[in-house]
Amino acid sequence: MSGPVDIVESISGVPVFITHGLDVGTSPNGDIEYHYNFLDYVFGADEQTIFARSYLGDDRADVLLLCARPRHWPLALRALIYLQLRYRELTVLMANGYEPLPKALAKRVEEGVTQFLAASVIDRGGRPA
Numbered sequence: 001m002s003g004p005v006d007i008v009e010s011i012s013g014v015p016v017f018i019t020h021g022l023d024v025g026t027s028p029n030g031d032i033e034y035h036y037n038f039l040d041y042v043f044g045a046d047e048q049t050i051f052a053r054s055y056l057g058d059d060r061a062d063v064l065l066l067c068a069r070p071r072h073w074p075l076a077l078r079a080l081i082y083l084q085l086r087y088r089e090l091t092v093l094m095a096n097g098y099e100p101l102p103k104a105l106a107k108r109v110e111e112g113v114t115q116f117l118a119a120s121v122i123d124r125g126g127r128p129a
Helices: 007-013 070-084 103-118
Strands: 016-026 032-045 048-055 060-066 089-094 097-100
Touching (some): 048 070, 060 070, 070 089, 070 103
Antiparallel strands (some): 016 032
């Protein structure tokens, strides 16, 4: 990631579209084989797109970062901070499947969360600061 990102100014302006989805599959005899209840997040700006999915009842969001170019990283960082404010764990799609955020990126995200909360009237536990 290059250059500073003013999280306090930009987090509230994160371009996000959230949809609720439900996917149920049944066997030939009518038994439910799977039931997925999820939220999909699509972050986008200037031809940049970042997808995330969280299954309801789960404290994790799985993130697909489609922004390999450095100019896309400010949106990616803002999106990850936005998600980290809502979920305990973030995973990103890597070559071997979904894995925790790389340490350097996780540190940047946590710094952004801290900066955002310091400027907020509510702390992470939902109590007035």
